[in-house]
Structure formats: structure tokens, C-alpha cells
Amino acid sequence: MPLILFNKPFQVMCQFSAHESRKTLADYLDIPGIYPAGRLDADSEGLVLLTDDGKLQHRISHPLSKQPKTYIVQVEGIASDDALARLGGPLNLGDFVTQPCAVRPIEPPGWLWERDPPVRHRANLPTSWLAITIAEGKNRQVRRMTAAVGLPTLRLIRIAIGPFALSTHPIWPGEWREVSTSELD
Template identity: 75%
Template sequence: MPLILFNKPFDVMCQFSPHPARETLASYIDVPGIYPAGRLDADSEGLVLLTDDGKLQHRISHPGRKQTKTYIVQVEGEPSRESLQRLRAPLDLGDFVTLPCDARQIEAPDWLWERQPPIRTRLSVPTSWLAITLSEGKNRQVRRMTAAVGLPTLRLVRIAIGPFSLESHPLWPGEWQEVSAAAIA
């Protein structure tokens, strides 16, 4: 049962079936029978886990299993103590209330690759970086959370899922590596 770590590039669909306008996982990974354990939007980058084992896929992606996911997020504006506290606490997004999470401001990561195309920049508006670790993962949750506290997301990179991270398994965008699934048990 392979478990594959893949660094999904920006603007790639997290699916193997063809897409009329964008690249898909099939453009990068030629391993039959595997599927993503969870998804990442086309406009998000970073770590995706793939497997051919349905039970393992469930252990990785089901919210009840509490596999944490860590994101680094470039946002427009400067976070205040209050906005960071609102991110950490349960946050009402209208259709659901988030679980508490870890959210903190970080320095711009010097190891991070350049995004293609680059994000838009405005000289009159500063940007900041946050690290956010969730134990859930609803559709566009991080983007919705940062927008709800007045810090629109400019760039979103998932750097870790459970015990796997791009720090311990360095991969450039488009690269993948097979690893042991024992750490998920």
C-alpha cells in the first residue's frame, strides 16, 4: 500500500481526471490506483498525501481522526493580537463554527519557493505571514478564517499533515516521494 507525499504546485487540480483548463495530479504522478487523501484547492499549494488504501485514506482525511494540518499563509495586512486570538478561538463562519486552532504570526519563510505566477503586491498595503494548524479541514476554511478577521489570504501553502511535513521530507513543487504509512497508525 503506497503512501505518497506530493508537493502540489499552484493552479493544479487535486484530481486525476482531466480538467479542461488546468493541470491535474496525472501531470505529475504516474502511479496506478492511488487517490488523494483530502484535497487542496487549485489556488493553494503544498503537501498532499495519496494512497491506494481506502482505510488509510479514511484515517488521514476523516475529521474524526484529528490529523492536524499546518498551513503557512501570506495575508494582506498586519495581524493584531485580537485578530490572532479570534483565529485561535472557535470562529463562526456562518455555515459552521471552527474548532479551536493554533494561529501565530511568523517571519516570511526564507526556504519557500517562489510562486508562479507571483502573488499581486500593493506598495501601500503590507503583507504578513501566519502559521495556522487545524484539526479539521473544511472547504476553503483557512481563507475564510483569515478573511473573517480582516486579513485576506494572498498565498496558502500546506506544509504538514499529521506526522508528515515538507520540512522532514523536502520536496519542490511537482515532486513526490513514497514513504511508510506506519506513522499514520
Template identity: 65%
Template sequence: MSTLILLNKPFQVLCQFRAKDGRKTLADYVRVPGVYPAGRLDYDSEGLLILTDDGQLQAQISHPRHKLPKTYWVQVEGEVSDEALDLLRAGVSLKDGPTLPCKARRIETPQLWPRSPPIRERAAIPTCWLELEITEGRNRQVRRMTAAVGFPTLRLVRIAIGNWRLDNLAPGEYRTERVHAPQRARRRPTSSRRKRV
């Protein structure tokens, strides 16, 4: 059995256990030895982060080839148009190439914990919330996608990775699950015979 930790990573926490600059890290919240993040979540993003003590499971969760869907609630500046949603769904062009198609929809303002510090608000510019589901994991991908269609991200909260969900975890809280370790590929037995030339 492998250990899985589902953590609600707070805003402005590094997705690592050590830092030299005094910033908060995972060590401020998780005191379970031998676990490591399965994937990353930006310093200024919040929400679900999975940690595990199983290297193969870590790779299955985080590696892009497995295309495990990741779901985000995204607060953006402006009222997102239908055209912008269609662009997101089809895939947008970024500097490192086009993104894969994703699921994108408008949602009502979700019931979330207050962020500290709060987002910047401009009286003359409205905001709205989207739910995006992507299967890639590029650096700051969701932020770059919404900016590419004209709606900068103000707040980003990951709520699900595959079937694992944030549920009612408060920032800094986590729950532990025990899961079956993934099947490891069997190595072919090596022969001691020399090949004839």
C-alpha cells in the same frame, strides 16, 4: 503494507487525476497507478498532499472525525493584530458555523519557492505570514478564517498533515513511503440460525 505518496502540489493544479477543461491535474506529476488523494487541497493552494492506495488509510487521514492536524503557512494582506490571532485561536464564526479552536502564530517570511504567477502586491499595504494548525477540513476553511478576522489570504501553503511534513520537496516533486496498513475492524460472524418468534 500500504503505499503513501507525499506530493508538493503546485499552485493551480486540480486535486484529481482528470479534467475536461485543460487544467493541470495530479496526473501531470504522479504516475503511480492505483493511488488516490487522502483529502483535498484547493486549486489555488500549494503544498503537501498525501495520496495512498489504501482506502481505509485514506479515510483515516482525510476524515474530520480523526482530527488529524493540518499545518499551513499563510501569507495575508495587512499586519495581523494580537486580537485577530486570539479570534482565530478561539474559533471564528463562518456561514457554515463556528470553527474549532486552532493554533495560530505569526512567523517570519518562510523560505519558499517563487510562485508563478506571483501574488498581487500593493505598495501601500504590507503583508505578513502566519502558521495555522487546524483539525477540520471545510471547503476553503483557512481562507475564510483569515478573511473573517479582516486579513485576506494571498498565498496558502500546507506544510504538514499529522507527522508527515513537506520538508524539502520542490513543487511537483513527491516521495514514496511504505506504511503498515491500518487495522481493519473484524466483522462479527453471521449466524445461519433463524430467530425464534
């Protein structure tokens, strides 16, 4: 039962079935029978875990297992103390209220790869970076959270899921590696 770490590039669909205009996981992974344990939308980049084991997939992705997911997020604007407190939640997004999460401002990551196409640049609008760790993972949740506090997301990269992180398992966009499931214990 392999556990695969994959660094999903920007604009790649987190599915194996063909897409009419975008690349999919099948363009990068030729491993029969695996599927993602959680997803990233096409506009997001970073760590995706894949497995051929349904029980392991459930253990990783189900909200009750509470595998924390850490994202670094480039936002339009500078986060005030109030915005950081609101992001830390709970935050009402209309259709659901987020669970409390960890959020902190960070310096722009010097190790980060360039994005193709690059993030839009507006000389009159500053940007900043945040690290956000959530235990849930609703559709486009982090993007919705930052927008709700007046900090639209420009770039979103998942850098960790549970014990698996791009810092300890370095892989570039489009690359993957197999790891031991014992790290989940």
C-alpha cells in the same frame, strides 16, 4: 499500499480526471490506483497525501481522526492580537463554527519557492505571514478564517499533515516521494 507525499503546485487541480484548463495530479503522478487523502483547492499549494488504501485514506482525511494540518499563510495586513485570538477560535464562519486551532505570526519563510505567477504586490498594503494548524478541513476553511478577521489570504501553503511535513520530507512543487505508513502509528 503506498503512501505518497506530493507537493502540489499552485493552480493544479487536486484530481486525476482531466480538467479543461488546468493541470491535474495525473500530470505529475503515474501511479495506478492512488487517490488523494484530502484535497487542496487550485489556489493553494503544498503537501497532499495519496494512497491506494481506502482505510488509510479514511484514517488520514476523516475529521474524527484529527490529523493536524499546518499551513503557512501570507495575508494582506498585519495580524493584531485580537485577530490572532479570533483566528484561534472558535470562529463563526456563518455556515459553521471552526474548532479551536493554533495560530501564530511567523517571519516570511526564506526557504519558500517562488510562485508562478507571483503574489500581487501593493506598495501601500503590508503583508504578513501566519502559521495555522487545524484539525478539521472544511472547503477553503483557512481562507475563509483569515477573511473573517479582515486579513485576506494572498498565498496558502500546506506544510504538514500529521507527522508528515515538507521540513522533514523535503520535496519541491511537482515532486513526490513514497514514505512508510509506520509514521502514522
